Amino acid sequence: MKRVLVIGEAMVEMRPAGDKPDHYASAIAGDVYNTAVYLKRLAGEDAQVSFLTALGDDALSQRMRDTFEDEGIDTGYVRTIKGGTPGLYMIHTDDQGERSFTYWRSAAAARRMLECDSIEGLADLLSGFDLVYFSGITLAILPPDHAALLIAAAEAARPNGTTIAFDPNYRARLWSAPELAIAAFDNAFAVSDILLPGMDDEHDLYGSQSPKDTINRLQNGHPAHIVLKAGKHVHLYTNGQETGILTVTPVERPVDTTAAGDSFAAGFLSGWLDGLAPADSVARAARVAAFVVTQPGAICPKTIFSSVLKQ
Ligand code: ADP
Numbered sequence: 001m002k003r004v005l006v007i008g009e010a011m012v013e014m015r016p017a018g019d020k021p022d023h024y025a026s027a028i029a030g031d032v033y034n035t036a037v038y039l040k041r042l043a044g045e046d047a048q049v050s051f052l053t054a055l056g057d058d059a060l061s062q063r064m065r066d067t068f069e070d071e072g073i074d075t076g077y078v079r080t081i082k083g084g085t086p087g088l089y090m091i092h093t094d095d096q097g098e099r100s101f102t103y104w105r106s107a108a109a110a111r112r113m114l115e116c117d118s119i120e121g122l123a124d125l126l127s128g129f130d131l132v133y134f135s136g137i138t139l140a141i142l143p144p145d146h147a148a149l150l151i152a153a154a155e156a157a158r159p160n161g162t163t164i165a166f167d168p169n170y171r172a173r174l175w176s177a178p179e180l181a182i183a184a185f186d187n188a189f190a191v192s193d194i195l196l197p198g199m200d201d202e203h204d205l206y207g208s209q210s211p212k213d214t215i216n217r218l219q220n221g222h223p224a225h226i227v228l229k230a231g232k233h234v235h236l237y238t239n240g241q242e243t244g245i246l247t248v249t250p251v252e253r254p255v256d257t258t259a260a261g262d263s264f265a266a267g268f269l270s271g272w273l274d275g276l277a278p279a280d281s282v283a284r285a286a287r288v289a290a291f292v293v294t295q296p297g298a299i300c301p302k303t304i305f306s307s308v309l310k311q
Contacts, residue, residue, distance in 0.1 A: 008032035008138035009110035029298035038266030054113035056084030084109030123156035140174035165194035254293035
């Protein structure tokens with residue numbers, strides 16, 4: 001059985017429910033958490049998926065732990081911050097169906113997930129996994145010295161056979177200046193074996209004018225795999241030997257594109273764990289994401305997702 005560690009934040013999501021503007025339904029979501037859920041559903045018994053995060057000791061945090069366990073995610077690395085609470089966000093939908101988000105996450109327990117770790121201890125922990133995955137949001141919510149600690153530990157774990165995967169997932173509002181995001185991402189790119197960037201972020205942060213620019217820049221760090229979401233439905237991938245493009249037919253009327261990129265990452269990583277060729281892993285990623293955008297919210301019910309597993 002492969003061992004996977006996903007590092008980052010899960011939050012409480014409040015989304016509009018029914019016709020009344022003040023009625024909301026709650027769920028649990030968060031970028032890397034979404035990936036963990038879909039990866040576990042895809043891998044089943046072939047992989048143990050553990051989540052490294054921090055929650056509080058309140059009832060809501062306990063509910064989140066229970067939800068992780070219901071999804072088959074190992075909670076052995078979910079740390080508890082005494083008196084802490086999870087972050088929360090609310091989805092607003094305007095008359096045209098456009099979505100916007102309000103976040104309450106500045107005091108979230110997840111920001112303190114690495115406060116008791118040393119580089120040696122964290123590197124040892126990461127070394128026990130086949131695959132470690134984190135994102136630019138993970139780096140953004142951590143204090144800068146803890147983000148640096150995570151990257152140093154990832155670097156130290158690699159010679160022990162741990163593969164590091166990183167999705168930059170740039171969120172401008174989480175960074176006080178773009179230069180700070182660039183510095184953090186460059187450090188993460190340098191220690192990662194699998195990169196899952198998107199062209200929008202590449203353009204906004206690095207001024208990248210073309211997918212070729214981006215691939216050339218990232219290849220300097222010699223990652224084993226780069227999968228670039230290059231346009232709405234164009235994916236470029238390379239592992240040094242094999243290079244290709246996968247263009248997919250878009251779902252015409254997506255219901256909700258939340259977690260498209262997160263489920264794409266889950267699809268690719270599950271293909272990688274299965275030892276698929278890069279082209280097949282990218283195709284699986286695109287198929288999973290194309291299904292997720294037909295469902296409301298970040299995480300669709302397990303029973304509905306089982307139709308993807310049969311394909
Ligand atoms: P995010 O902003 O969450 O990173 P993207 O918009 O980059 O998500 O989409 C990630 C992937 O999800 C795309 O590369 C594509 O494979 C899939 N995807 C997104 N929207 C659609 C759609 N309408 N139809 C089919 N696939 C989609």
